[in-house]
Amino acid sequence: MCNLIASINESLNENRTSTPATHENSTQTTNVIPFLYVFFAILAIIDNFMICLLFLSHRSLLNQASNRFILLLATVDVLTVIIVIISPVGQVFGDNYPYPRDRSIGPIFCAVIGSEYFIWAFGFTSVYTIAILSIERLYMVVQPRYYKKLFTSSNVNMMIAGLIVLGLIIAMANPFQSRYEPYVKKPCKWVPLTKNEQINTILYTVIFVMQFLLPSTIISTCYTIIACKIRKISIMDVSMTHSIKSVNNRRVKRQVTLMIFAASIILIICWLPNQIYFLLVQLKVVETLTSIHLLTKILVIANSSLNPFVYVIFNKNYRKLMMQIFCKIYRRQFWGLRRKKVHLQVP
Template sequence: MADGNLSNQICQCTVGVVGICGNGLVCVVITKIHFMHTITNAFIFNQAVIDFFGSLLILLSSLIPIPDPIPSGVGGVLLCHVWVSKYFIWAIFTTSTFNLVALTLERYLAIVFPFKYPTLATRRNVTIALLCVWVSAFLFVTYNIFLRNLDNGKCLQRSVKHPKILGVATVSVIYMVPVIVMLIVYVHISVVLTKGAERVGPAPSAAAISGGGGAVDNQRESLMRARRNTFKTLLIVFISFTVCWTPNCIIFTLFSLGYEVDFSSTIYLITVAMVSLNSCVNPFIYAIKYKQFRKALKIMFGRPNQSDESSY
């Protein structure tokens, strides 16, 4: 059992460090490189910030021991209700999920409703959407604070009247509903993209028309390729999220429905590690698949001859 705990701690520390470095790099690149200042990249930046803090909390939770017994007083109560309950970690994980849904819907509006998109994707609306992602996630997970009780130096789990309802509702909000929504959206986007550039490209300007149909076609084709690349990148992010979260959510659902679950088993610890892994994997996906991000990396690390790219 000690070996299992040590292996889990090493895994959590590794994920935390890699996640901090990778997501920190994403934030720096988007901040420093001008052509990365797009609506889509604002959501990607927010995702990186969320995963950065998620990785930091994973690292801290693996390094900071919980005192036994937990001291009495306000400090001990806060430690029990906020830290031992893993409120912040689950709030960040939920924020990451909600932001991924928001990012997916932003791409859906841009690709399926290109003419309405400029009026909907304003700076004000994007700011409100990002704030809603954070506030709604942290508010939803507040129930976790009240599930703990400090008793004689022990932070004990409180019993609830309807644990099955609470468990299923939790899994539905942080996993099932987001996955279903994103799956439907990605399927629809795929259908739209297969119909050609006329559905995704903006209407050509008068200057572009006077310059010849070839220039307009090239512009549309370039925009189509860019949006397809972004779509494929985010689709991989969605698949990664689903793969990392599904095993743990299945186990948690079974536990909520009354099945016996060994939370010290190797299988369960692997599912926890997979959830944590989701906080550090996205930067690698961007570096491998996201052409705009790769170009920004080259510019930031000494290749300034690269030309700026248009908004995706």
């Protein structure tokens, strides 16, 4: 009887809205999707770990508010991709993922892991961290007098804690949308928040605004104001002379501002397809297409691996310090191998 129920449920499940970790049936997609997930995940772990190492080896950098937020961003990105690898969404295990079959553990697993709660919670922490960095740059360029008062060490620590809590709160809808069904192969089923479509429309619209539209608007507004301010400063510089120190300070500020602006643009490009597509699916405007859904998720994961490249490309100081770290690692490896060879040659 149980086998009959399982077969019926599986056949019905193929025509329903997929869970966040749904797999494509075609062999080609099954092979490509896990590879892309693992590739971007490993890349994100390595390059974000290097950014963390940079700050740990040069702790004086953490005196600047922007660098503390960037360290938070790197840490959260590493945690995100680690969870992706061990969860069903990463598809590393393919169809052999070890889902718990115990009725007491299964619902908890689906609510916490199957719903991808922490993946998106950390993801939204990253999104709002970029938004806070945009505000930080706005105060640095437009209101430097208030900058030191607002972005003190204690205030920045409170902001970082607030960003983590905010990410956890914004993703709270996920656990309520994942239901455990023990008689199917993939027991975590994605369900609507409520049975009322009108209420769902309101809820999903509010969630979309909070998760993506609001931080994107903050980012866009901040950099529009910054661009206008920088243009005015550039016009004034034509008729004014400044000390070398003043010019260098402005150059550094512009480098950091440009770096965060580039990271913001990449974030919007990588996140927009997933957020728009997910909203349209929840509102039943479009049908769920597994391949498109998974590709939009891959873009989100790719964003975590791209940020460190942006830091190094646009910031001369980061680039210099990163080269120093690579040189130290190379020297240690080189001298270690050399000592080994000498030791082997001794009779």
